[in-house]
Amino acid sequence: MSDLLDTHGVVDADSTLTIQRLLPGPIERVWAYLTEGALRRQWLAAGEMEMRVGAEFEFVWRNDDLSGGAGARPEGFPAEHRMRSRITALEAPRLLAIEWGSTGGVTFLLEPAGGHVLLTLTHRRVAERATLLNVSAGWHAHLDVLVAVAEERLPPPFWPGWLRLKQDYAARLGG
Secondary structure, three states: OHHHOOOOOEEOOOOOEEEEEEEEOOHHHHHHHHHOHHHHOOOOOEOOOOOOOOOEEEEEEOHHHOOOOOOOOOOOOOOOEEEEEEEEEEEOOOEEEEOOOOOOOEEEEEEEEOOEEEEEEEEOOOOOHHHHHHHHHHHHHHHHHHHHHHOOOOOOOHHHHHHHHHHHHHHHHOO
16 A cells, blocks of 8 residues: 555755655544554554644653564664654644654644545654654654554564664765
């Protein structure tokens, strides 16, 4: 299913990453993977969200738990990472935008595509190159896990994939 799209993200002149995935529908099912903590922790990070603009929440990452063979965690990455965030836009079940650290934020847009759902993720203004490489590889790897989970397949090992993708994005984005 997801082979229909180039799975790599595109970075524009404003240091904004856009990446897409095609997921099995219906749209409400994909929306649940974005907004419900128990489902979201299977592919990204745990954390309960109150579904209203302005609501604050905390993401809790445990990337080692995302697949059966997570692989060795790279040096400098903790077993658990937490980040406070806030919902900045919400149009269920189509649009969710959130604050993301010191960047311009992340938007998830869902569009029906036949029996599937096209997910477009936009991470705005990631200006620092090292952060851009981590973010690009991270979103790519996490979305690969989401596709596998949504298709009821075993997710790929997270850390080896992330390391490979970071090198891939470094080559794609140049010096």
